[in-house]
Amino acid sequence: MGCTPSMLLDHKSRRRDSTGSQEAALAKVAPTPVCNKAVQAARAPRASLESDGFSIQLSSKKDSYVSQMGNNFATQLHIKRISGSSGGSPGARAGRRSSLALTPEDEPLVDVANRSPPPSYIPSALLYAPPEPLELLCVFPERASRVCAAASAAASRVGGEARTVRGLRETLELLRRDVDPRLPHVVVIDARQPQSLDAIALARAIRGIKNTQHIILIAVVKKSAYLKDDFAVLPFLEAGYNRVMVETLGATAWCAEMLQARSAATAARAQIGAVAALAAAADRSRDLVAVTDDQQRILLTNKSWCRVLGWRVEEGPRPFTETAGGEALRLASSGARDWEAPVTLRRRAAPDPILLPCRGAAVALTRSTSHVVFVCEPTNAMDGERGRGSLHSIRRGSLDVRSVASDGLRRTSLAKLQGLPLEAPITKVITLLSAATEGAPPSTVACIERAVDMLRTSELYSPQMKDEPKLRVEDPIATDLIGALLSQGPTNIISSRRSSNDSTVVRQTNRTNIKHKTSGQLRELLDTALTWDFEIFRLEDMTRGRPLTHLGLTLMGQRFDLCGTLECDERTLANWLTTIETNYRPKNSYHNSTHAADVLQAVAFFLEKERLKCLLEPLEAAAALVAAAAHDVDHPGTSSAFLCNSLDPLAILYNDVSVLESHHAALTFKLTLSDDRVNIFKNLDREMFKTIRHNVIDMILATEMTKHYEHLAKFVNVFYATSGGSKEDGLQADVSKTDEPLSLDTTALSLPENLVLVKRMMIKCADVSNASRPQKFAFEWAKRIADEYFLQTDEEKAKDLPVVMPMFDRATCSIPRSQIGFIDYIIMDMMEAWAAFIDMPELVSHARSNHQRWRELDEAGVTTIAEVMRAQRQYALQSTPSNTTTTTQPTAEE
Numbered sequence: 001m002g003c004t005p006s007m008l009l010d011h012k013s014r015r016r017d018s019t020g021s022q023e024a025a026l027a028k029v030a031p032t033p034v035c036n037k038a039v040q041a042a043r044a045p046r047a048s049l050e051s052d053g054f055s056i057q058l059s060s061k062k063d064s065y066v067s068q069m070g071n072n073f074a075t076q077l078h079i080k081r082i083s084g085s086s087g088g089s090p091g092a093r094a095g096r097r098s099s100l101a102l103t104p105e106d107e108p109l110v111d112v113a114n115r116s117p118p119p120s121y122i123p124s125a126l127l128y129a130p131p132e133p134l135e136l137l138c139v140f141p142e143r144a145s146r147v148c149a150a151a152s153a154a155a156s157r158v159g160g161e162a163r164t165v166r167g168l169r170e171t172l173e174l175l176r177r178d179v180d181p182r183l184p185h186v187v188v189i190d191a192r193q194p195q196s197l198d199a200i201a202l203a204r205a206i207r208g209i210k211n212t213q214h215i216i217l218i219a220v221v222k223k224s225a226y227l228k229d230d231f232a233v234l235p236f237l238e239a240g241y242n243r244v245m246v247e248t249l250g251a252t253a254w255c256a257e258m259l260q261a262r263s264a265a266t267a268a269r270a271q272i273g274a275v276a277a278l279a280a281a282a283d284r285s286r287d288l289v290a291v292t293d294d295q296q297r298i299l300l301t302n303k304s305w306c307r308v309l310g311w312r313v314e315e316g317p318r319p320f321t322e323t324a325g326g327e328a329l330r331l332a333s334s335g336a337r338d339w340e341a342p343v344t345l346r347r348r349a350a351p352d353p354i355l356l357p358c359r360g361a362a363v364a365l366t367r368s369t370s371h372v373v374f375v376c377e378p379t380n381a382m383d384g385e386r387g388r389g390s391l392h393s394i395r396r397g398s399l400d401v402r403s404v405a406s407d408g409l410r411r412t413s414l415a416k417l418q419g420l421p422l423e424a425p426i427t428k429v430i431t432l433l434s435a436a437t438e439g440a441p442p443s444t445v446a447c448i449e450r451a452v453d454m455l456r457t458s459e460l461y462s463p464q465m466k467d468e469p470k471l472r473v474e475d476p477i478a479t480d481l482i483g484a485l486l487s488q489g490p491t492n493i494i495s496s497r498r499s500s501n502d503s504t505v506v507r508q509t510n511r512t513n514i515k516h517k518t519s520g521q522l523r524e525l526l527d528t529a530l531t532w533d534f535e536i537f538r539l540e541d542m543t544r545g546r547p548l549t550h551l552g553l554t555l556m557g558q559r560f561d562l563c564g565t566l567e568c569d570e571r572t573l574a575n576w577l578t579t580i581e582t583n584y585r586p587k588n589s590y591h592n593s594t595h596a597a598d599v600l601q602a603v604a605f606f607l608e609k610e611r612l613k614c615l616l617e618p619l620e621a622a623a624a625l626v627a628a629a630a631h632d633v634d635h636p637g638t639s640s641a642f643l644c645n646s647l648d649p650l651a652i653l654y655n656d657v658s659v660l661e662s663h664h665a666a667l668t669f670k671l672t673l674s675d676d677r678v679n680i681f682k683n684l685d686r687e688m689f690k691t692i693r694h695n696v697i698d699m700i701l702a703t704e705m706t707k708h709y710e711h712l713a714k715f716v717n718v719f720y721a722t723s724g725g726s727k728e729d730g731l732q733a734d735v736s737k738t739d740e741p742l743s744l745d746t747t748a749l750s751l752p753e754n755l756v757l758v759k760r761m762m763i764k765c766a767d768v769s770n771a772s773r774p775q776k777f778a779f780e781w782a783k784r785i786a787d788e789y790f791l792q793t794d795e796e797k798a799k800d801l802p803v804v805m806p807m808f809d810r811a812t813c814s815i816p817r818s819q820i821g822f823i824d825y826i827i828m829d830m831m832e833a834w835a836a837f838i839d840m841p842e843l844v845s846h847a848r849s850n851h852q853r854w855r856e857l858d859e860a861g862v863t864t865i866a867e868v869m870r871a872q873r874q875y876a877l878q879s880t881p882s883n884t885t886t887t888t889q890p891t892a893e894e
């Protein structure tokens with residue numbers, strides 16, 4: 001916060017000088033009803049208030065005061081300085097309640113500007129730190145690093161201890177353990193291989209953690225990199241390193257480095273401890289304390305300041321002049337070293353400023369001022385109203401409820417509520433926004449009020465379909481689809497009961513007559529399992545509808561060594577995959593084990609991306625793969641809404657809430673734990689099991705589409721800096737206006753609590769990645785999902801249930817339109833955010849080109865599955881050979 005002990009405590013450096021006293025001798029203060037004491041004084045024929053250092057005289061008459069109070073109050077307050085010792089009687093001073101007295105009781109206050117003080121004195125006792133054995137933390141991705149061994153050996157030689165971790169997350173977890181008494185003094189970080197460890201990001205992340213300023217950070221760099229550039233150390237220093245060291249194995253060099261680092265760490269710890277102590281003292285003071293830099297930017301304000309003025313500490317520095325004005329500021333900026341003058345302070349929640357006596361001091365460790373301290377004393381009138389020495393409202397309603405509540409005296413029920421130590425972030429946000437309306441132009445107030453109204457609803461992440469006339473009016477199919485995907489529970493829709501020529505005959509997908517291919521061919525196919533155009537439907541055919549087991553063994557078993565991470569054998573993994581696969585229903589055209597294999601493949605593909613490799617631990621990667629494979633297990637081929645409407649036992653069991661996803665997650669664990677031969681988790685200890693269970697459940701539940709916008713909005717809000725453009729209600733319906741590059745907030749990556757958003761987004765994108773696959777796959781998936789929707793509509797009609805998506809009637813539905821809507825409203829924003837995050841632009845380009853093709857088909861009047869497939873066959877024939885890769889995918893018209 002830029003606050004040093006000298007700022008607050010040093011009174012010895014003050015010199016008394018009368019220069020400038022004239023300037024402040026009679027301050028004309030803005031006509032303001034000052035305080036109750038002032039009011040009392042005004043009611044007396046002639047009144048004078050004296051507080052430390054000030055004499056306040058009211059020259060107005062009682063009547064004029066009363067009549068104009070609160071509006072155009074013309075009373076002038078004359079605030080006089082009391083020069084020398086004469087003004088401040090010992091009694092008056094003794095009665096002063098300031099807990100942060102800048103002036104000792106036995107010294108008279110002087111209203112002088114002291115223009116040539118010696119540098120501020122820092123009490124050495126405050127900077128004393130007992131020697132401690134060195135705690136060293138080495139962050140080296142390479143466990144066997146010899147440089148790391150040399151550093152650790154040096155730490156022992158100087159009587160310390162060393163620990164080693166390998167990466168960013170381990171380091172941050174260790175440093176975040178607030179209670180760990182072994183917080184390191186020194187952290188040595190291997191900066192030689194940026195591809196293994198991003199040392200710059202790590203330093204930034206460490207410095208972002210509370211109470212780590214005293215830790216000495218040393219970057220170990222390659223000699224070549226160091227010699228190449230005179231300024232090579234700069235990025236490291238800017239990121240928060242204290243030192244940069246060229247890699248060495250030399251024991252003497254490391255020993256010297258460790259000794260220097262220990263002494264620097266001890267000194268830093270003492271200094272920062274002292275600053276923290278003084279900040280804590282300021283926070284406990286009833287005076288309003290602010291510290292600025294020499295440009296009058298606020299660096300520190302104490303709690304009283306924030307409470308009285310309606311500020312939040314975390315709002316950060318801002319120009320002091322936004323809040324404060326008056327003589328005090330003029331004196332502070334004139335270069336005076338030590339002064340007393342009135343200050344006017346503007347409050348957030350009240351239109352009128354308050355006037356307080358203020359003591360100020362400039363702090364300098366050299367000849368120039370580094371900090372200016374303002375200590376404003378609550379007036380006697382405030383105390384009078386409050387009855388005990390803490391801050392309070394000068395006038396009714398002048399302080400916010402929180403400050404009333406916090407003093408514990410006015411025990412209104414509201415105050416009690418507000419005084420509770422619990423406060424939801426949304427309450428804070430609403431309070432801040434409401435405060436921001438003060439003095440704002442009417443249009444801004446209207447905007448903020450609308451925003452606050454929206455925030456008060458519980459459905460923050462549910463997009464409002466009604467506000468999208470374009471979607472509703474022009475595209476009933478998209479309305480149907482998106483509405484059904486995003487709404488939970490039983491349907492309110494009264495079925496439109498469109499007539500359909502279709503019978504309710506289930507159209508089974510023809511699985512073709514291709515014989516089961518040799519293991520050689522299968523092997524060859526599985527070798528391409530980590531490509532984005534992986535032939536999933538060929539795998540379905542070759543494995544006769546058991547793609548999940550085969551792909552799972554390849555990806556989970558071989559590529560990601562799940563058996564190593566979970567300490568299970570391959571047989572158990574194979575059994576698990578078979579069990580899960582058997583519990584998918586092959587009769588579903590879309591939600592079968594091929595979809596599970598497809599999602600598993602997408603997750604595996606994502607996990608191979610650098611960003612995720614750095615972020616996720618092996619156990620988290622394993623959880624993601626398990627969740628992907630099992631995320632739709634036992635899907636009935638109908639939606640949750642259908643289950644609710646038909647009072648299905650699952651809907652009864654899960655109370656119409658997240659019915660399908662709850663079932664998939666619960667069944668996954670039921671199947672897994674029911675038999676040791678299947679239980680891939682059986683060798684995990686309790687903690688690891690808890691972690692993986694939590695991860696798997698969370699990821700499966702994240703696939704629920706009713707939470708789509710919630711997950712997407714949270715991810716975007718956390719990882720991307722907000723841009724100027726607003727997306728009203730979170731919906732973006734135009735894929736053509738999405739060319740602006742998204743800028744990633746890398747610091748958000750270092751916070752473990754944000755990882756959950758990444759994992760959710762990963763499985764969500766995998767779940768609907770079919771629309772971002774190359775065209776031939778995307779079209780086959782579109783056909784399959786439409787088939788499944790049509791069957792649901794058939795069944796709803798047959799059973800006289802509400803029809804969840806009436807437009808999905810095979811006789812009338814336009815497949816291209818449904819896909820255009822799906823890409824516009826579900827896919828595009830999400831894939832853009834995810835593609836930028838993992839650096840996979842093809843997710844967006846495939847979605848765009850699929851969108852384009854669907855539009856062409858729509859414009860050509862193509863609607864049914866059969867027409868789509870016919871048009872696509874012709875299209876493939878006309879296209880270049882590279883676009884006509886043969887697949888074994890079934891055709892639609894069987």
Ligand SMILES: Nc1ncnc2c1ncn2[C@@H]1O[C@@H]2COP(=O)(O)O[C@H]2[C@H]1O
Pocket residue numbers: 481485632703705767768770771781782785818819822
């Ligand atoms: N290509 C698509 N067109 C329309 N809806 C889709 C498409 N792909 C996935 N979905 C829907 O998105 C949902 C994602 O979750 P589910 O797998 O439960 O069910 C999926 C389908 O209802």
